[in-house]
Structure formats: C-alpha cells, structure tokens
Amino acid sequence: MSQLVFIAFQDNDNARYLVEAIAEDNPEAEVQHQPAMIRIQAEKRLVINRETMEEKLGRDWDVQEMLIDVISIGGNVDEDDDHFILQWT
Amino acid sequence: MAIKNKKLNLKDKYQYLTRDMAWEPTYQKKKDIFPDEDFEGIKITDWSQWEDPFRLTMDAYWKYQAEKEKKLYAIFDAFAQNNGHQNISDARYVNALKLFLTGVSPLEHAAFQGYARVGRQFSGAGARVACQMQAIDELRHSQTQQHAMSHYNKHFNGLHDAAHMHDRVWFLSVPKSFFDDARSAGPFEFLTAISFSFEYVLTNLLFVPFMSGAAYNGDMATVTFGFSAQSDEARHMTLGLEVIKFILEQHEDNVPIVQRWIDKWFWRGFRLLSLVGMMMDYMLPNKVMSWAEAWEVYYEQNGGALFKDLERYGIRPPKYQDIANDAKHHVSHQAWSTFYQYSHATNFHTWMPEKEEMDWLSQKYPDTFDRYYRPRFEHWAKEHAEGRRFYNNTLPQLCQVCQIPTIFTEKDDPTMLSHRQIVHEGERFHFCSDGCCDIFKNEPEKYVQAWLPVHQIYQGNCEGSDVETVVSKYYHINIGEDNFEYIGSPDHKRWLSIKGKSSDAKDAKGESADQDAA
Numbered sequence: 001m002s003q004l005v006f007i008a009f010q011d012n013d014n015a016r017y018l019v020e021a022i023a024e025d026n027p028e029a030e031v032q033h034q035p036a037m038i039r040i041q042a043e044k045r046l047v048i049n050r051e052t053m054e055e056k057l058g059r060d061w062d063v064q065e066m067l068i069d070v071i072s073i074g075g076n077v078d079e080d081d082d083h084f085i086l087q088w089t
Numbered sequence: 090m091a092i093k094n095k096k097l098n099l100k101d102k103y104q105y106l107t108r109d110m111a112w113e114p115t116y117q118k119k120k121d122i123f124p125d126e127d128f129e130g131i132k133i134t135d136w137s138q139w140e141d142p143f144r145l146t147m148d149a150y151w152k153y154q155a156e157k158e159k160k161l162y163a164i165f166d167a168f169a170q171n172n173g174h175q176n177i178s179d180a181r182y183v184n185a186l187k188l189f190l191t192g193v194s195p196l197e198h199a200a201f202q203g204y205a206r207v208g209r210q211f212s213g214a215g216a217r218v219a220c221q222m223q224a225i226d227e228l229r230h231s232q233t234q235q236h237a238m239s240h241y242n243k244h245f246n247g248l249h250d251a252a253h254m255h256d257r258v259w260f261l262s263v264p265k266s267f268f269d270d271a272r273s274a275g276p277f278e279f280l281t282a283i284s285f286s287f288e289y290v291l292t293n294l295l296f297v298p299f300m301s302g303a304a305y306n307g308d309m310a311t312v313t314f315g316f317s318a319q320s321d322e323a324r325h326m327t328l329g330l331e332v333i334k335f336i337l338e339q340h341e342d343n344v345p346i347v348q349r350w351i352d353k354w355f356w357r358g359f360r361l362l363s364l365v366g367m368m369m370d371y372m373l374p375n376k377v378m379s380w381a382e383a384w385e386v387y388y389e390q391n392g393g394a395l396f397k398d399l400e401r402y403g404i405r406p407p408k409y410q411d412i413a414n415d416a417k418h419h420v421s422h423q424a425w426s427t428f429y430q431y432s433h434a435t436n437f438h439t440w441m442p443e444k445e446e447m448d449w450l451s452q453k454y455p456d457t458f459d460r461y462y463r464p465r466f467e468h469w470a471k472e473h474a475e476g477r478r479f480y481n482n483t484l485p486q487l488c489q490v491c492q493i494p495t496i497f498t499e500k501d502d503p504t505m506l507s508h509r510q511i512v513h514e515g516e517r518f519h520f521c522s523d524g525c526c527d528i529f530k531n532e533p534e535k536y537v538q539a540w541l542p543v544h545q546i547y548q549g550n551c552e553g554s555d556v557e558t559v560v561s562k563y564y565h566i567n568i569g570e571d572n573f574e575y576i577g578s579p580d581h582k583r584w585l586s587i588k589g590k591s592s593d594a595k596d597a598k599g600e601s602a603d604q605d606a607a
C-alpha cells in the first residue's frame with residue numbers, strides 16, 4: 001500500500017509561494033486545487049526549504065511562518081531552522 | 090563586557106524556553122504535584138524523550154496567532170459590511186452552519202477546558218507546554234466561532250441559544266457526551282482520545298472538505314474561521330502523533346492500554362462524524378466531494394498510512410475499521426433520514442433533495458443510493474407534495490454509549506437495523522453496534538450513568554413528557570420558526586425576499602413589525 005504524506009494550505013497569496021517552492025523541491029509531489037485550498041501529497045516525504053522560499057520571496061523567511069497559511073498535515077513532522085519535513089518511516 | 094546578541098537556533102531556544110524554565114521539586118513529592126499521572130497504568134520512564142517537532146515557543150506563538158486573528162477579523166468585518174449572507178448559494182446551506190455552530194463549536198470550548206486541565210497533570214515540561222498552547226488555541230476557536238455566529242443569528246433562526254441547547258437537546262447530547270467522556274477520563278486517555286484519535290485521525294474530515302465546501306457555497310466567514318482554526322491543527326496533530334509515539338516507546342506495557350483506547354475513540358469519533366457526512370452530502374447546495382470520497386482520502390488513505398507507520402510499535406488499525414469503511418456508503422443517508430423525520434425537534438430545517446441532487450447521490454453512491462434510499466426519499470417527497478409532510482412522533486431507542494438513535498444497519502444487510510443488548514447487574518442496556526457494546530463492557534460503571542435524552546424525557550426531567558413542551562420550554566426552540574420543513578419556513582421566505590422572488594416576507598427576522606409600527 002502507498003504511504004502518502006500531505007499538506008494543505010489556504011489558497012491565498014502567501015501560500016502560492018509555498019506551493020511553488022514545494023513543487024520545485026519535490027518534483028514527484030501531486031498538487032490538487034480544491035475550493036479555497038491547495039493540497040499537496042507525495043509518497044513518503046515532502047520538504048519545504050527555507051532557502052527556496054527566501055529566493056521566491058526576496059526576503060528572509062522563517063520556517064515557522066508556514067503556520068499562518070497551513071490548514072492540515074499528514075505525516076511525522078521534523079522541523080529545524082532550514083526545513084520543514086513531513087515523512088512516514 | 091559587551092555581550093554579543095547572537096541569535097539562538099530553534100532547538101536551543103526551545104530548550105531554554107521550555108525545559109530549562111521547568112524545575113525539579115524539592116520540598117513537595119512529585120507524586121503529590123502530579124497525582125493523576127500514573128493512575129491509568131501508563132508507565133513513563135523518561136520524560137526527556139518527549140520530542141516537540143514544532144519547536145514553538147510562546148514569543149513566536151503570540152506573533153503568529155496575532156497575525157492569524159488580524160486576517161480572520163478583517164474577513165469577518167468585510168463579510169458583515171457587505172451583507173455576505175445574501176451572497177451564499179442558498180439559505181438551505183445555513184442549516185449546515187446551525188448544526189456546526191451548535192453541535193461542534195461547543196466542543197472547541199470543551200477541548201479548551203480539557204487541555205487546560207490535563208496539561209497540569211504531566212510532570213514532563215514538553216507535554217505541559219504543548220497542552221497549554223493547545224488550550225489557548227481551542228479557546229480562540231470557540232470565541233471566533235461565536236463571533237461568526239452573531240452575524241448569522243441576526244438574519245436566520247435557530248442560533249439564539251446555542252449554549253443552553255448544547256446541554257439539553259437530544260442530538261446535541263451526541264457531541265456533548267463525546268467530550269464529556271474524554272474529559273472525565275485520565276490524562277493519557279484524554280490525549281489519546283482527543284489529540285490522537287480525534288485531532289489526528291478524524292478532524293480532517295470535519296474541517297477540510299466541509300470548509301472547502303463552505304467556500305464553494307459563498308460563506309467566506311465560515312471558511313475563514315474553519316481554516317484559521319484548522320491552521321492550529323497542524324500543531325495539534327503533531328502533538329497527537331507525538332503523544333502516541335512517546336507513550337508507546339516508554340514501556341511495552343503501555344501498548345495494549347493504548348490499543349484499547351484507539352479502538353474505543355476511533356469508534357466513538359466515527360459515530361460522531363455521521364453528522365458531518367450528512368452535512369456534506371445533503372446540506373451543501375454546491376457539493377464538493379461526497380462523504381464516501383472524503384472518507385476514502387482522509388481515513389482510508391491517510392489513516393492507512395498512519396497505522397502502517399504505527400505497526401512498528403505493535404499497534405494495529407482500530408477494531409471494526411472494516412465496518413466503518415463499509416458504512417461510508419450508508420451513514421449520510423441514514424442520518425439525513427433521521428433528521429428529516431425528527432425535524433420538529435431540532436433547531437434547524439430539513440428537506441428532501443431536489444432531482445439533480447438525487448442524481449448526484451446516485452452517481453456518488455452507485456451501489457446503495459438507488460437501491461435503499463432513493464425510493465424512500467421519493468415517497469417522502471410525494472407525501473409532502475400531497476400535504477402530508479412526514480414527521481415521526483415516537484421517541485427513538487438510543488445507544489447507551491454514542492447516544493445516537495439506533496438507526497444504523499448491519500454491514501452485510503443494509504435492510505437490517507444494527508442493535509445489540511446486554512444485561513448488566515439486572516438492567517438491560519441497548520447499543521447501536523458491537524463497537525459501542527464493547528466500549529460499555531470495558532467500563533460499565535461509567536456508561537450506566539449516561540444522561541440519555543429519551544430516558545430523561547420519560548423520567549419527567551425535561552419539563553414535560555410531550556414533544557412540544559420539551560422542545561419549546563426545555564430546549565428553547567421556537568416552534569414554527571426554528572424547526573420543521575425548510576420549504577415555507579420563515580428562513581425560506583426571508584431568503585426568497587432577499588432574492589427578490591416574493592414580497593410577503595420580512596427583511597430581517599422579527600424586526601419589521603416593530604419598525605413598521607415606529
């Protein structure tokens with residue numbers, strides 16, 4: 001059986017950068033647009049990188065800023081100063 | 090000496106602001122300070138193993154929560170200023186909201202109370218901090234949802250006395266008893282029940298597709314409070330998963346205890362979500378996904394991945410999961426049938442689906458809708474058209490555990506009601522399923538005390554024994570305004586007038602008579 005991790009964001013301006021960054025750093029991820037939200041899923045692992053977000057935004061970005069636009073997650077969380085990772089072992 | 094103000098990394102900052110702010114007691118025994126920590130038999134050998142994957146400290150917490158609140162209230166204000174309720178898809182939709190605001194929002198408050206209490210019970214600082222933040226979050230959810238209610242309460246019926254109704258109305262005893270059960274359990278069971286089984290395994294089904302549906306029906310106030318609440322959920326879910334992994338890793342004796350709690354709380358949560366199933370399939374005029382599809386994505390697929398991950402701890406998927414998976418084809422139809430029949434005893438309206446909606450249901454439920462439910466619904470629609478709208482005037486048999494009337498059917502025979510009974514100390518008790526019957530057998534001394542609305546009415550504890558007295562005097566439901574069929578209701582007339590389809594209705598509820606006189 002497949003083991004998908006997922007993350008869902010509100011469909012707003014901020015989150016669009018997050019979605020772009022995730023799609024870039026996780027090429028195998030599937031992005032689904034649903035009313036008012038964007039849901040991204042992938043087999044086993046998804047990562048958000050601070051560096052990619054900073055390039056997209058052209059400013060410093062704190063990984064914890066994702067908390068403002070996230071709706072929900074599935075998977076074990078591993079967060080540090082540079083990444084937010086969701087994964088199943 | 091100049092001290093260079095070096096920025097701490099997340100891990101160190103978290104360590105300083107949580108663990109290092111805690112202390113070992115010296116003049117009181119730990120056991121006296123945290124008396125509930127071991128009474129459930131859970132063995133914790135080393136609290137320092139508690140890991141917080143979101144290393145959120147209070148300073149960052151206030152910063153992000155303040156930002157969320159600002160965004161949320163900007164949208165609430167815009168919604169009120171634009172009379173946003175006039176732009177929803179159809180006023181039938183508001184009835185889903187009435188159910189949400191009276192059935193679910195009080196659970197946010199119960200969650201706040203629960204976390205505030207259990208957070209105090211753990212000798213580990215990590216768990217205490219996580220519970221403290223969650224308690225504040227849940228209080229915020231309860232407050233923001235009440236603010237959302239105030240706008241709808243100005244324009245539609247049924248939302249005038251939600252707190253009073255929560256403690257009394259028959260179907261609200263279902264969500265109320267769920268949280269009362271969790272809050273009267275020990276601290277680790279509370280976390281397994283709410284943080285893990287409810288928040289992690291089941292709340293996506295409550296907040297994600299339904300809220301997405303609210304957006305699709307033009308209700309920006311609800312989608313915003315829903316997503317704003319759910320944005321805290323990422324942390325709550327992380328707490329839920331951490332709790333389970335932590336307890337399981339601490340001692341092998343914890344595994345069977347936790348497994349029994351998972352079995353119990355999965356089943357209780359699954360029964361509770363019957364309400365959400367019918368909200369999605371029957372109460373959203375613009376439908377996003379069926380309950381069966383939502384169940385497949387958020388329970389079968391995501392829950393499946395989760396339970397596969399937990400296998401390494403010796404945990405198996407919840408007992409009776411197969412019955413719950415099969416029930417995705419039935420629960421929404423069975424729940425809606427029940428509310429349709431008992432619409433005279435609720436604070437919201439019901440109706441029979443229109444032709445296109447029945448066709449949508451046939452398409453989404455190819456094996457069950459046309460066979461078991463469409464004929465019944467067409468019969469009721471015909472009766473209504475001929476002036477005989479069907480209301481059931483009996484009081485139903487309730488399940489002693491989930492408190493839902495015994496309306497569900499057997500897995501292999503959807504024409505057979507599922508009903509179990511046992512005699513405990515000379516008294517006979519009734520259940521909707523093996524799932525609820527097992528829960529009772531494990532803790533009969535708890536569930537014999539259940540406050541069951543039907544029993545209470547018959548015992549004369551609800552200010553009367555006829556439905557009309559109970560509904561009006563005891564529930565505070567305004568008869569003829571809040572309840573009965575939607576078609577022809579004051580809400581329906583008001584909606585037609587908003588849409589310019591009829592001139593005889595009042596613009597704003599109850600006020601036009603006074604205004605005319607003035």
Ligand SMILES: [Fe+2]
Pocket residue numbers: 197200226227230318
């Ligand atoms: Fe909440």
Ligand SMILES: [Fe+2]
Pocket residue numbers: 227288321322325
């Ligand atoms: Fe929560």
Ligand SMILES: [Zn+2]
Pocket residue numbers: 360488489490491492493520521522525
């Ligand atoms: Zn039951």
